[in-house]
Amino acid sequence: MKQTYNELHITPSGEYPLFLDLIMSLTDEAIEEFNGTLILRSENDLEMVLFGAEAFAQELSKLYGKEITLETKMLVKENEDWIAQYRNSIQPLDVGNFYIHPSWLSHREGKINIIIDPALAFGSGHHETTYGCLLLLQKYVRPGMTLLDVGCGSGILSIAARKCGAIVDLCDTDEQATQSAQENFALNHENFNGIWTGSVQKRKFEYDVVVANIIADVLIMLASDLKKAVKEGGMLILSGILDKYIDKVEQKFSSMRCVEKYQKEEWFTLVLQRN
Numbered sequence: 532m533k534q535t536y537n538e539l540h541i542t543p544s545g546e547y548p549l550f551l552d553l554i555m556s557l558t559d560e561a562i563e564e565f566n567g568t569l570i571l572r573s574e575n576d577l578e579m580v581l582f583g584a585e586a587f588a589q590e591l592s593k594l595y596g597k598e599i600t601l602e603t604k605m606l607v608k609e610n611e612d613w614i615a616q617y618r619n620s621i622q623p624l625d626v627g628n629f630y631i632h633p634s635w636l637s638h639r640e641g642k643i644n645i646i647i648d649p650a651l652a653f654g655s656g657h658h659e660t661t662y663g664c665l666l667l668l669q670k671y672v673r674p675g676m677t678l679l680d681v682g683c684g685s686g687i688l689s690i691a692a693r694k695c696g697a698i699v700d701l702c703d704t705d706e707q708a709t710q711s712a713q714e715n716f717a718l719n720h721e722n723f724n725g726i727w728t729g730s731v732q733k734r735k736f737e738y739d740v741v742v743a744n745i746i747a748d749v750l751i752m753l754a755s756d757l758k759k760a761v762k763e764g765g766m767l768i769l770s771g772i773l774d775k776y777i778d779k780v781e782q783k784f785s786s787m788r789c790v791e792k793y794q795k796e797e798w799f800t801l802v803l804q805r806n
């Protein structure tokens with residue numbers, strides 16, 4: 532990309548459609564039409580287009596026996612690097628020992644680095660619910676534990692758990708999410724044990740830790756399957772719970788012992804232990 536581009540404005544005093552046709556025949560660039568002005572933008576030289584339009588105006592004036600004039604303006608403008616601007620808008624994030632950053636930013640020494648590039652799947656780390664799960668995972672996950680991530684989205688939680696030494700399975704009902712999670716595992720040079728499109732019911736094992744950051748209604752619907760997925764003495768980390776639904780969720784999971792309740796803004800994350 533060049534540093535600058537040219538912008539040509541042509542406003543004919545008459546015969547506008549003929550000038551539009553002429554300019555379309557002189558260039559492949561897109562033409563903007565604004566209040567009787569034709570605007571062309573190009574990194575290439577536009578002098579020939581200007582010259583052609585002026586010559587055409589003179590010829591038309593002769594042909595019609597009346598003066599057809601052009602108001603013209605040639606500007607040189609700075610090219611914006613939109614991709615760079617977009618990239619600059621994506622901020623890295625510290626969550627306890629984790630440092631979450633996109634692939635174009637460098638690692639931070641002394642931190643557990645997690646690379647997540649923006650994509651369609653949920654889970655950049657910035658949402659309060661993901662943040663809560665990340666904080667609690669680093670507190671409760673130990674090397675060698677098994678973990679199931681239900682509703683994996685971008686895979687951020689299972690990547691984090693893997694980086695803490697867990698053996699991880701993950702699933703999501705959305706195929707785009709499982710696809711994105713696999714890409715993010717590869718980006719982080721990490722591996723998972725199993726991944727599937729679907730939910731907790733498709734699991735084959737019981738786990739030391741199950742994490743599910745889904746909305747309250749879905750957690751309630753999945754309650755029995757989520758509880759069964761946890762080994763005796765194991766932990767269930769639930770998030771995606773708005774404060775107004777916390778009582779309802781706690782009641783539904785009351786057969787488990789509440790070990791920790793973390794709140795960030797209006798979002799709760801619960802750590803429950805199976806007896």
Ligand SMILES: C[S@@+](CC[C@H](N)C(=O)[O-])C[C@H]1O[C@@H](n2cnc3c(N)ncnc32)[C@H](O)[C@@H]1O
Binds near residue numbers: 682
């Ligand atoms: C809020 S996102 C969480 C993403 C990621 N785990 C995080 O913490 O950032 C919830 C994810 O759950 C998935 N989901 C919704 N209902 C589900 C269900 N019944 N079983 C499994 N996943 C589900 C959605 O497709 C979505 O990717």
